[in-house]
């Protein structure tokens with residue numbers, strides 16, 4: 181199977197694909213604006229907003245105070261009032277400072293108001309460990325967000341998806357959380373120049389295989405694919421599924437694959453306990469229990485905060501080797 | 514109150530020790546010998562030194578992402594600090610915290626913090642414990658101009674005042690939060706204006722003048738020790754390096770001219786001139802303090818480099834405390 185990303189001639193970085201998609205949405209819709217810390221003059225601490233302030237001005241690319249709660253509230257209030265905000269929270273760890281606005285306000289207003297409010301707001305942020313940024317700048321907290329009715333959550337693994345999912349999030353009439361992975365920002369891939377959408381809630385098979393289904397997302401797609409490629413030389417063919425959207429979750433694609441392979445591993449960088457892996461595993465157990473030849477394997481980080489020292493952090497973040505080992509055991513089970 | 518010559522020498526030594534630590538850390542970072550983020554305190558030494566010289570080991574401070582200077586000023590050990598920055602097992606946090614979480618609870622240093630404003634309520638909690646126990650200890654929270662925009666600061670400031678807690682709020686106003694100038698994120702010039710809204714006395718001090726900081730802190734700390742509640746000091750200061758890392762000139766968000774002007778008022782140079790004209794410490798004497806700090810930092814780097822990395826088996830250690838409750842502790 182060829183992915184759209186393989187057929188594209190133009191290759192740009194994940195971060196640049198994000199910026200391009202955002203700029204195109206701002207061009208197309210005057211109601212789209214961006215607000216966040218350092219997003220204006222500085223162009224964002226990861227460069228993701230570079231050039232936008234110069235192009236769209238201070239009113240549409242707003243440098244905010246360090247006030248996460250008010251940043252999300254600004255987005256919520258502006259969205260209810262008819263604008264289409266993109267608010268940035270820099271590091272995913274900082275969403276915790278804004279949790280009331282995200283969880284109690286933005287996610288619930290529509291429902292609580294009997295359907296009367298519409299909240300087309302996108303929250304963008306960056307997750308992930310592996311940069312010795314320690315316990316407060318490295319977390320993957322997506323499971324917490326997926327638990328909240330009213331929110332949608334995406335975590336793209338490549339530049340093509342970064343642009344397409346961002347556009348879908350901005351066009352979506354609900355609060356969405358768009359989570360980049362810090363270690364993917366420089367990764368290049370094929371990206372069409374014209375705007376396009378990737379429908380929210382659609383997973384993608386990124387590597388076909390018949391022996392084991394590997395369900396993953398975000399940066400772990402690359403670790404899982406490396407593991408799968410290595411296992412192929414041992415005669416184990418993995419089907420790697422990139423979920424792309426975590427809420428709503430495309431369980432159909434996952435279940436169909438599980439029914440075919442009969443063996444499933446779920447892989448994420450987030451802490452294993454209480455992670456999305458549990459939800460996916462139980463969904464498979466409900467829908468495809470009779471097809472399974474082995475217990476579902478879950479790979480995730482150990483139950484500790486993210487350690488600073490590279491010596492510990494490399495043991496903490498799942499990698500291709502760890503994933504490969506677990507899949508090998510699963511294939512033999 | 515005028516500082517004694519002993520105090521003046523102490524202030525000088527604290528500033529010099531911060532400077533040497535930070536310059537060394539910056540050099541190591543440039544050589545890619547330090548993992549992670551590094552937020553240097555160079556230029557702001559007078560604030561930590563001037564405040565911490567008024568504190569005992571029993572008094573607490575809470576700090577920020579730019580926290581090395583606060584720990585050095587509180588008496589922190591270079592070796593444990595440098596080892597922590599390198600992620601070694603002998604570091605203050607066993608390599609688990611790094612630069613942004615460096616701490617020394619024995620010295621009352623309740624930690625640097627990766628979350629802007631995160632340390633403010635913690636210092637207020639320490640202040641509460643001090644009042645609760647009827648001790649005359651005080652707690653100090655260091656925070657930036659940028660941090661004064663976050664809810665945690667406002668909630669904690671109001672609570673400290675409402676409960677009349679022995680807490681000193683020290684705002685290090687260096688005019689920027691990361692790469693964004695203060696005037697883009699607040700409509701006031703002086704952060705201290707906020708103190709009045711919470712019913713706290715506030716003062717502005719020249720953050721490049723260690724004696725001015727010391728005097729203001731001396732008054733505020735005495736006030737807190739007397740049980741008269743919290744105070745607020747805004748120190749006008751400047752960081753000589755970039756938000757993180759060691760870049761100085763050629764930054765897009767602030768001009769080289771501005772930086773050069775502030776560097777004319779290097780807090781250590783200003784103070785050394787003053788010490789020399791007051792006859793407290795001549796150039797040779799100052800040089801000896803620098804040499805001693807330099808020797809210490811070299812020893813600390815050697816110690817850190819020779820130290821082992823943390824054992825992977827320690828990964829899951831200290832997530833929780835094994836409970837051993839046996840009634841009230843004194």
Ligand SMILES: Cc1ncc(C[n+]2csc(CCOP(=O)(O)OP(=O)(O)O)c2C)c(N)n1
Pocket residue numbers: 217246248270274277577578579627628629630656657658659660661685687689690691756
């Ligand atoms: C809650 C939170 N938001 C944003 C950040 C990212 N950040 C780290 S330092 C910083 C600027 C802090 O500015 P200030 O308080 O003035 O301290 P300074 O760096 O100038 O010493 C920001 C925005 C963070 N660490 N935590």
Ligand SMILES: [Mg+2]
Pocket residue numbers: 657658659685686687688689690691
């Ligand atoms: Mg500042």
